[in-house]
Amino acid sequence: MRIEAINVYSCLLPVKGGTGYRMASDNVQLLDSTLLEVVTDQGFIGWGETCPIGPVYQPHHTLGARAAIAEVAPGLIGQEVSSIRRLAKVMDDRLNGHGYAKAAFDMAILDLLGQKLDVPVSTLLGGALTDRVPSYYSTIVGTPEETARIAADKVKAGYPRLQIKIGGRGLEQDVTTVHKVWEAVGYKARIAVDGNRGLTVAAAIHLDRLCETIPFAFEQPCNTMDEVATLNGRLTHPIYLDENTEDLNAVLRAISLNIADGFGLKVTRLGGLSKMTIVRDMCAIRSLPHTCDDAWGGDVIAAACVHLASTVEPRRFEGAWIAQEYIEGHYDPENPIVIRNGHIEVPQRPGLGVKPELGKLGAPLATY
Ligand code: 0XW
Numbered sequence: 001m002r003i004e005a006i007n008v009y010s011c012l013l014p015v016k017g018g019t020g021y022r023m024a025s026d027n028v029q030l031l032d033s034t035l036l037e038v039v040t041d042q043g044f045i046g047w048g049e050t051c052p053i054g055p056v057y058q059p060h061h062t063l064g065a066r067a068a069i070a071e072v073a074p075g076l077i078g079q080e081v082s083s084i085r086r087l088a089k090v091m092d093d094r095l096n097g098h099g100y101a102k103a104a105f106d107m108a109i110l111d112l113l114g115q116k117l118d119v120p121v122s123t124l125l126g127g128a129l130t131d132r133v134p135s136y137y138s139t140i141v142g143t144p145e146e147t148a149r150i151a152a153d154k155v156k157a158g159y160p161r162l163q164i165k166i167g168g169r170g171l172e173q174d175v176t177t178v179h180k181v182w183e184a185v186g187y188k189a190r191i192a193v194d195g196n197r198g199l200t201v202a203a204a205i206h207l208d209r210l211c212e213t214i215p216f217a218f219e220q221p222c223n224t225m226d227e228v229a230t231l232n233g234r235l236t237h238p239i240y241l242d243e244n245t246e247d248l249n250a251v252l253r254a255i256s257l258n259i260a261d262g263f264g265l266k267v268t269r270l271g272g273l274s275k276m277t278i279v280r281d282m283c284a285i286r287s288l289p290h291t292c293d294d295a296w297g298g299d300v301i302a303a304a305c306v307h308l309a310s311t312v313e314p315r316r317f318e319g320a321w322i323a324q325e326y327i328e329g330h331y332d333p334e335n336p337i338v339i340r341n342g343h344i345e346v347p348q349r350p351g352l353g354v355k356p357e358l359g360k361l362g363a364p365l366a367t368y
């Protein structure tokens with residue numbers, strides 16, 4: 001089976017509700033996702049997606065993804081799809097780095113292989129351990145009262161885990177938020193407190209002390225891995241890295257330096273599902289918990305996260321975050337990826353199991 005054509009689409013995914021998705025590092029209102037349609041000579045069509053959450057969250061952005069796709073795509077035309085490792089080399093020979101753009105191709109090729117072999121993508125990733133994965137609810141930076149109210153509601157809705165956003169404001173607000181959420185929720189859900197790189201080392205140490213008796217994972221408190229490394233041995237809470245895990249080497253470095261107790265992982269940031277299986281297995285060696293997320297995106301990215309999530313040992317799995325709670329509708333209304341009772345069913349159809357409705361995407365931005 002050979003690649004005959006590649007179409008690139010834009011799909012606007014606005015944040016619903018009007019206030020935006022507010023993190024310490026940025027407040028985003030509208031995300032412009034990039035979808036890839038990979039057409040083969042055998043009539044199979046594979047889909048991939050990459051959708052950075054704005055240009056500030058991590059060193060990725062929409063136009064960067066599209067420029068990288070323009071470098072890579074012409075080299076894939078005419079290529080046989082059976083060896084994803086060889087296709088990865090074809091991409092690397094045309095462009096150094098830019099894993100978040102190559103990730104969309106990796107997803108689309110796995111979608112194609114799954115359809116051709118008549119198996120879901122989870123099978124190609126090593127095999128599912130479950131047919132339903134837990135998700136988690138991520139709040140935005142808000143007042144302590146409002147955040148606690150949302151936290152309690154989401155626990156009632158069935159979420160087994162909450163991620164509470166803090167940072168980019170005074171310490172008192174952050175500390176009060178964590179206490180109020182704990183009072184509202186207690187042991188009913190596991191809690192992560194996500195600073196999204198917004199705290200100084202000093203503020204992280206203060207927050208840790210002032211919330212000492214509350215069990216939570218402290219996610220990406222400071223900007224760089226070096227800052228986070230200085231917290232080693234000085235905190236009572238476990239530290240999870242998210243934004244700093246920019247590639248496989250960053251994960252390997254964090255594990256070997258013993259500076260991370262777990263990870264918030266993004267499929268596209270790490271270069272795609274194939275690369276994520278390596279990270280999954282590195283984490284398994286050290287019994288490290290992690291999520292399977294992406295920064296934003298629609299049903300294709302959501303399906304990718306869920307397939308991978310189903311292959312992670314459940315006792316170490318921290319949940320699959322998808323953007324559904326913050327976006328309106330689905331571009332695959334027939335087989336959407338949905339959260340029910342805080343959990344997501346793993347698609348059993350061949351490939352990723354989702355197909356964007358072309359009418360929702362408009363004309364291609366580019367065709368190769
Ligand atoms: C909760 N997320 C997975 C969604 C947004 O991209 C932010 C991110 C995080 O954990 O930082």
Ligand code: MG
Pocket residue numbers: 194196219220242243264
């Ligand atoms: Mg995070």
